[in-house]
Amino acid sequence: MLDLFAAEGVLEPLPGGQGTSWRAGDLVLKSGHDGSGDWIAPIQARLAVRLDEESPRSLRLALPVPARDGSVSVDGWTATRFEPGATPCHDLATLRATARLLHARLAVAVPERPEGLEARDDQWSRAEQAAYDPHLARLAAAERPEAGLADLVRDLVAALDDTDLGREQLVHSDLAGNVLLDAAGVPFVIDFSPTWRSPLWAEAVCVLDAVLWHDADEHALGAWRIGQQRQAMLRAAIFRVLSDIPCDVGRYPALGLV
Secondary structure: OOOOOOOOOOOEEOOOOOOOEEEEOOEEEEOOOOOOOOOHHHHHHHHHHHHHHOOOOOOEEOOEOOOOOOOOEEOOEEEEEOOOOOEEOOOHHHHHHHHHHHHHHHHHHOOOOOHHHHHOOOHHHHHHHHHOOHHHHHHHHHOOOOOOHHHHHHHHHHOOOOOOOOOOEEEEOOOOOOEEEOOOOOEEEOOOOEEEEOHHHHHHHHHHHHHHHOOOOHHHHHHHOOHHHHHHHHHHHHHHHHHOOOOOHHHOHHHOOO
16 A cells, blocks of 8 residues: 555554544555545645645645555555644634635535535435434434433424525535644645535534534534524534434533524
8 A cells, every 4th residue: 555655654643533544754644435535536636736826825725645556545545745844723713714715615616516425325424414304313313322312313403494504515524623734824624524515514513523622612602503503503413413423412412502
């Protein structure tokens, strides 16, 4: 695998995520890829190059690196270019601004739903579908062993209505833990988790994750308690409750979402 990616140096584990990313020289190697997301690499590469060509830079995107034979993935591994001097960003205002910039660029770069999205079938894609289908949400929750999870999902689903969350497009559904600041302080987005949903929903997931896991102030949820924002946050919560395995159910009641 290292030879096919022309990776040099000793493998070093990288912090964050699910412990599946490693550095080898100027590459970041990530395992656990089933090949269903290979279609995103050319889109991501083109946008990453365009963003890096802008002056001044306001946003950057990790550049995918193909293997020697042109493959996007090798035995479940993918590669992106390592960014020296980058540090994790957990500032919520910066995360939200990054989400809006990225999604504005993606709306232009990818005007139609990519066919590759249809191949997704993992815990995240199933949880996302359930967040938009109350019946699926209740069924999925009933199969989970965590105490209180089914009741939590029931209450979240009961608060849903048919509010339109806005035009759907290609979005990054896991931004909160995947934004770095490069050496110049420019947001640098990694681990693109693509799906076709409203940017408002993707931003709600980002805000929720920042509060749950990255020490953002719970008062940040205040603006998400009414109207369209509330409906986006309810669906974000259903998505996160069902996609986290196991789910820390006890963290949610204190957020006052229901």
